Amino acid sequence: MYMVDHTRHRDFEEGKVLGIVRKIDKPKILVINKMDKTETTFLAQYKFLEDEFDHVFYISGIHKQNVGPLLDYIFELLPERIEPDSKTTIDSEVNQQKVYPLLNIDSKIFIAELIREKIFLMMGEEIPYMTTVVVDEIKPRNEKITYIKARILTTDNRYKKMLIGAAGRKIKEIGSYARKEIALATGRTIFLDVTVVTDPHWQETYY
Structure with a gap:
């Protein structure tokens, strides 16, 4: 996309x-x-x-x-994988099935672009275009939970303040929407740790 x-x-x-x-x-x-x-x-x-x-x-x-x-x-x-659900309903003893898109949770590029997409969609006119996302760590904690650590890099402290928002509300909102979409795409519980870092030279480092 x-x-x-x-x-x-x-x-x-x-x-x-x-x-x-x-x-x-x-x-x-x-x-x-x-x-x-x-x-x-x-x-x-x-x-x-x-x-x-x-x-x-x-x-x-x-x-x-x-x-x-x-x-x-x-x-x-997206291709699909089917995960059986052991819960049964009163009306039926047939196991229900949950269908999730088949995505590779190890894909740092996918996760970084998804977070960056949320920045674009949610910042509106305030969007700092000199921004990128770097995923530093993807670590399964158990069979159901995955920990993801990511940094939003921007070129100026004023952009950093905009991305964090008052009392940290904006970065929490961005992280929340990204976490929910990653969870939906993978069928796992996601713990997403997102921070904002000022790096005037990130374009030289990551491009």
Whole structure:
């Protein structure tokens, strides 16, 4: 999934990400965000990319416009595994089954991008684009619980304060939404430890 903000012109960073996406031999989704904003738009810089993608969604993350169909389409593309549920109901003695998307919990890239997606969707106009996510540790604690440690890297302390929010509410909100989605994708209980770190040189280190 390649998500862009049509209110920002395409720059060097966008070009690098697009180059990575083009090399992926999997179904590709183009998501154009902030469609509720019309004052400033560089939509023409992104519309020509539509033919390179299998599906295109125009969304407004802050207003949840078209987000549901996007998530439905993503889950349609994912293979499934079936986990039996030993609980029975009063009406039936047949075991129920829970169906989860089959994802590899060891994928640090998947988890990092999922957290970064939540930053984009939830920060609205305050989104610091000079931000990335690094997953440092993924450690199963038992058969059901997995511990994940991640850092959100940003270039300036003012962005760090925005990401943390008053009394830490914003970072807790980002972490909560990311944790729930990772849990849904893996069928495991997730303990997600997310911190925000200022590193003016993260682009030199991680790109």
